[in-house]
Amino acid sequence: MKILGKEEKEGEKKAVVKFGPKLLELLSRLGEIELEDVDLEVGDLEIWLQPSAGVAAPPKVVAPPKVKPTEILEAEFVPPVWEYPGQIVEVKLGATRGEGGTRRNSLTIGGERVPAYYLFEKPTPHPPVVVFDVFDAKIPLAKAVKMHVRDVMEDPAAWAKLAVEKFGADMITLHLISTDPLIQDASPREAAKTVEEVLQAVDVPLAVGGCGDPEKDVKVFEKVAEVAEGERLLINSVRLEMDIERVAKVIKKHDHVALAFTSMDMNLARELNRRLYDFLPKEQIVIDTTTAALGYGLDYAFSIMERTRLAGLMGDPQLQHPMASGTTNAWAAREAWMEMVPEWGPRELRGPIWETVTALTLLLTGVDLFMMMHPAAVKTVKEVIGEMMSGGGGGRGRPEKIAEWVTLKI
């Protein structure tokens, strides 16, 4: 046996390895006890076994001997728990009969005191809500989505019903795209009628979206808010370029909730909230800082949301709102909808996994409300949320369940 000092390690180790003695075989020949004796004697020195050399050279002591551990050295683990000065406000969406509306249930989001799924600090107070997108006029949809809703595309009430009953939506967003002045230019009255129909068809809480034209949207929201008084609709969305006073007042008057939308800029999000605070209590504001698709700016969306949530928890009073994500934007990625060469798989799978990954990435920033489109993506996101909500005790991940993955036969 040859025992080398540290200095010689680099040069000689390679030589040792090159001749390939099998260390463990040798150790077993030496026997466990003998090895431990050697350990104790020479301590920190590296042990090299080189049977071919035959003769043991005297050890060259270069450092004070140190004993190699023979047992596991126990270390403590203290969860790195922090305190946060801020809290996200709770916002209630939808109202039951007892609460002034007609919904079977209302949904509360927000209330977080710690970053998303830091379950070692605190459990998540309310599960994030998954909302299904429904449109009131024909729009181009990705093939993978269309195949699931083809029969109801002309009928928003039926579409909403399908989403709730078949796809398990917690809530519906009705997009009133027919009101776009550059397309159908449907009147606020017609739009409000559609809202009433959908409220009749389903009994989950409802969000109502406009067409994107700031002037028209205000007019439409005024009418919609009025006919759905007390339903605590999520008005999607209130934006900086709108007549904020007018729309905020109508939301307040008829007891709804504002979705404050800004484009990927925390300062703009703060500004819009500041302006809304003049008319609305914090508990009636949800924020949306823009969702970009995986591959098309998701990194920006991710970091803005992560920073927004952390800032709120660290005490920024203008960012302490539940966050919403227009996850449907995932379908803007060509990889989600485009026919590609076979190696990238069918778009019927690529599309929904694109939406799923976009949603789950943002779930981890703390998003409280997802507006989504594909049934498989909705199902998966709801399952993951379910598992996240049941965790926290630390005992659900049973080691024996995964311990043998190395020998798993696939």
Next chain:
Amino acid sequence: MSEREIRKTRAKEISPIDVYKLLPKTNCKECGEENCMAFAAKLVNREVTLEDCPPLLKKENEEAYKKLWEMLKPPVKEVTIGTGDHAIKIGGKLVMYRHEFTYFNPTAIAIDVTDKMPEEELLDRVKRTEDFQYEYIGQDLRLDMIAVRSTSKDSKLFGSTVEKVLRNTSLPLVLCAFNPEIMEDGLVAAQKSRPLIYAATENNWKDMAELSSMYDCPLTVFAPNNLKLLRSLTKTLIDYGIKDLVLDPGTFPNEGLSDMINNFTMVRRAACKEGDDLLGFPLMGTPITAWLEHKGTAEVAMWKEAYLTSILITRYADILIMHSLDGWVLLPNVILRQNLYTDPRKPVAVKPGLRVLGEPDENSPVMFTTNFALTYYTVESDIKSGQVNCYLMVIDSGGISVESSVAGRQLTAEKVAEALKETGIADKVKHRKLIIPGRAARLSGEIEELSGWEVMVGPLDSSGIPKFLQEKWKT
């Protein structure tokens, strides 16, 4: 200040002044910078390394070098797997959140093979892993490693499989076996290629530690859902003399997913925010566990593996072992990885103005897009790959995509009309036809009114531009 508190300030808040104080201050310019202060600033920004300063490497500056190294070293150790040109670095993270600085060393993805696979299948998987490639905004997205699993429990077979894999790939390896004797046969076969050993556990740690130091290979520590054990094992292994460790707190695909996220988060926070050196190592995730307990079709396991991978990429995994080689499983994940590892300090927008693509003449098409970086690069790459000669106006939409900026009024007919004037495009072409993005179709009437140009509504996606021009463009 306690040592813990000092370490807390380590990652992000290093001041160039503190670095400068330790530099030779000779302003010799050997590093290529104007002076030592400029070099200090670049060091803090990780644009250069200590090795770029020749005087610092001299014997008399050894002390300063050591201090600087200590000051600048990342809270998550950088571990190298493989050797030479084919080595891959994992870990080396400076921060917990990407917005605090930027993430280095994108999550390495390893694809598994086993020693019981028929040769044809094994070689096919190795080849597909090597050949995997997706071009995305000018970058090649690829897979990184092969993980060889011992499922036969036959050490000779494991050794010969590792040898076979090495003959067929230059990708670095992870060797997976909990039995040290089997592991050693793998290591003997791979002794020049510094594979990652998977894994040391509560039961085998001592033998694995011997193998790790004997063969000079990094070592993974596996302690599923037990951070006290994980930390105890790293403490023991560090004491044993092992320097390059990788931590696997367990990947739970079903029940326990929340524990998994919890564990990864706690480990990374302890390392980055609390200076815990025992947990300051790269994290490994094993989404291949999605194939455990799975019933039903393979697609179900793939689907689970796909989203589990994405969760792990987002929550701090530095290396992953996967099974699926299917494009739809891998594509979202290599793109997610690219996205999260871009430098968040870089702007979202490109400069507005006129771009001349190819060699356009007075009859060439005129188009526009927005200045959102991703929109612009996608359109540019489609035009270039379609070998189209044209003028492309980049309009300031506040760095937002076409669809969102039309909806949000950052992109209006007025802005388009203004750009047509400002770019002087009317002097460059004879015609007065403007091709607008399909997603800006609703602006067409207004643009025609304001500018007097005839509007042609282009395809919804820029991949359709070459075909569109072929069919519709006549002057």
